[in-house]
Amino acid sequence: MLNTTQTRTTFKWGKGAALALALTFGMALAGCGNNAGSNAAANAAAASNGGNNASSNTAAASASASTDTDSSSNTTAASTDKKLTVYSAGPEGLATKLIEGYEAKTGVKVEMFQGTTGKILARMEAEKSNPVADVVILASLPSAQGLKDEGLTLPYPEAVNADKLNPDWSDADGNYFSTSASALGIAYNTKLVKTPPTSWEDLTKPEFKDQVNIPDPSLSGSALDFMTGYLSVKGDSGWSLFENFKKNGVAMAGANQEALDPVITGAKGVVAAAVDYMTYSSKAKGEPVDIVYPKDGTVISPRPAAILKSTQHEANAKAFIDYLLSDEAQKMVTDAYLLPGRTDIKADNRANLDEIPQFKVDWDYMNKNGADITEKFTQMFK
CATH class of the missing domain: 3.40.190.10 (Periplasmic binding protein-like II)
Structure with missing residues (x-):
């Protein structure tokens, strides 16, 4: 269960893309709005999500202690609470592999809600009085801009490998990181x-x-x-x-x-x-x-990841961003036929950006x- 003292965040979606997508599902998901548990949140989402099923990732990953770091990615050490909730748009197979890879590196247990960008934003709107997600991965850059504009993101400018990202797709102050694109x-x-x-x-x-x-x-x-x-x-x-x-x-x-x-x-x-x-x-x-x-x-269409300011698991969330930017995760991105977010990596199974x-x-x-x-x-x- 999430801490009952969790920060309460008021959403003020403006006239931008975030509102356009969130309003589509807001009423449908309103009954889930005050869910305090990440498990319950994911399960309720599964019922409302139809063909885009929510999934709680169940990979058993106990490989590394929380103080371990990835020698190839220098992933930030996760904290000892061992919890993280991720809302992810995009290929379910890729999302699952990324979660499993992160869990194996850190020992952190991840709860994942899988859905379209619209459904994720609507879920966040429904949960505005009791935020659940720690990290969101969206399929729309303007939606991430909207989160930043409303003060809902936690900047992480020192993220490992952030300097290798396409600068047109990510925030210079570290409010969101486009780790892939289509x-x-x-x-x-x-x-x-x-x-x-x-x-x-x-x-x-x-x-x-x-x-x-x-x-x-x-x-x-x-x-x-x-x-x-x-x-x-x-x-x-x-x-x-x-x-x-x-x-x-x-x-x-x-x-x-x-x-x-x-x-x-x-x-x-x-x-x-x-x-x-x-x-x-x-x-x-x-x-x-x-x-x-x-x-x-x-x-x-870049696919930005952002840490939410309301997170109760900041160290774990930062370690997750570091993992998304690692060599290992970027290889998973290209294997899923997406454009890599890092400019120093090329795909060999699809057209590249140039x-x-x-x-x-x-x-x-x-x-x-x-x-x-x-x-x-x-x-x-x-």
């Missing part, structure tokens, strides 16, 4: 689509009529990153692309995996703003899918306008 592309069924599209506008052509899914930005932080990033570059005129998508029968189809699954089965031909690591993973399993990055540019055409996005615009863009987009595609 790129948004156009995923397609290779049996149905013989000539892959090469631009976003291609998806408005007659040959793609009623064949395209796009993830719901209220459920997918990365989809919201794409929409806000695209509009930060194109301005209000950029809405014409989404209007033409709608006219051509593009369907808003749940979170990222829900949008991709019909393309894997052949019920649809294409996903716009597809998360690339999911496509690479499915392709590696023999599914008839592939991905292209439009020549006109796309958005990279091979992907990118928009020069305005992250401040994305953070400030996320809620309004989500509302307008979802109304447009209802």
